Amino acid sequence: MDIRQLRYFCTIYEEKQITKAAKILHMAQPPLSHQLRQLEEELGVPLIIRDLKKWEVTEAGHRLYERAKKVLTFLEDTKKEITEIHNGMSGTLSIGTSSICMSYLTEHLNKFHKAYPNVYIKIYHGDTNYLEGLLQQKQIDVALLLLPVEESNYSIYPLTEDPFVVLAPRQWEHNFPEEFISLKDVTQYDLLLTKRTSGVGIYETILNQFHKAHLEPKVVLDSPDISTILTLVATGMGITIIPQSQVHQIYRDQFKVLQLDEPAFSTRPVLIWLTDHYQSSAAKKLIEYFK
Incomplete structure (x- = not known):
């Protein structure tokens, strides 16, 4: 053999x-x-x-x-x-990230590239279920995603907690004179939410908060792609609830950002990699940037 x-x-x-x-x-x-x-x-x-x-x-x-x-x-x-x-720091570094976690990656990636310009970087986008599949198939070195995960053979490094905020179309600004909104008031509007293609994630977390308060939101659309949700909200189709880190400066003119009244709730992005799999020097260095 x-x-x-x-x-x-x-x-x-x-x-x-x-x-x-x-x-x-x-x-x-x-x-x-x-x-x-x-x-x-x-x-x-x-x-x-x-x-x-x-x-x-x-x-x-x-x-x-x-x-x-x-x-x-x-x-x-x-x-x-x-x-x-033999060659030093080179080769390809494959990173998986959900759209919601992309902002956590961008702040480190430019520094990494300047420090190690010979490393070619490949980025894969998808929800947690898709990224877990890529990790298990060893197609990516690390992934930035939201808990929970399905498998257990990971090393997990938690990142900063990310509070949820409400985004309303800028043209509805007159409906929201204050900077805060209650979950009860959210139920008065059509709600667009991100949802994983498989498994439990942000969608279920948000609905659970409403159900704890004995409220029923008017969810009219879900999508795994946050950019789709933001585009539709900007047109006036409804409002959404997303992690605050996703409210980039380029979107500020399109939305009214509202903080949630108590009880506020948040999500926690994590950086994960396979525990029992060889990590390239490039992957180890990137992980160090997050610590």
Whole structure:
């Protein structure tokens, strides 16, 4: 059994078909089938039951895949580490961030780039569910997102608490002579909220605050993209509740910003990364900027 065979087997396992796996590996199907048979013969057990009517990974096949992925990941991480020792701080740093957490990233990224100009930076946008998927697939090094998260294999660094505020269209300013608004008054207006594509997040946190006060808000729209919400609020479709950090200076002319009366509530962004995964020097340095 060698590394090449393990890589072949993992690709077959993931593609659930030898033909597709052969295309990805840029090789013909017969040699790939032969490699799988050789692996099974060496181990003395069938790994995948395959005939015209059935394709099923055996228990031994599932276990081999788990172990093989760990071996391949370890080798890839070792390769990266040795390359970094030789080349110094370079390569690619992949960062995931939700739209709501982007403001926390921008204040550090410019400083990081000036300090390490040879590091290429790749940014992925999405909600917490999407970013967790990228982390688990090891497509990104770190992620800035909002709790809660689904998995538990993370190192988590909490950032500053972010209070919620109400944004109303500037053309409705005459409706809000004060700088504060109660949850009860919010229920008088159509409400547009951000909502994750999956799991619990800001949407549920906000609704929970209303329900605690025995109130029912008039939610007329939800979207995972905060820029969509802000654009629609600016047109006069309704009001929204978002973390205060998202009220950038460029939006000030479009909205009336209102603080929430007691009970005020907030969210807490976090920086997370995989605990059991090799962190590049660039990723470690970025994490230090947040601490």
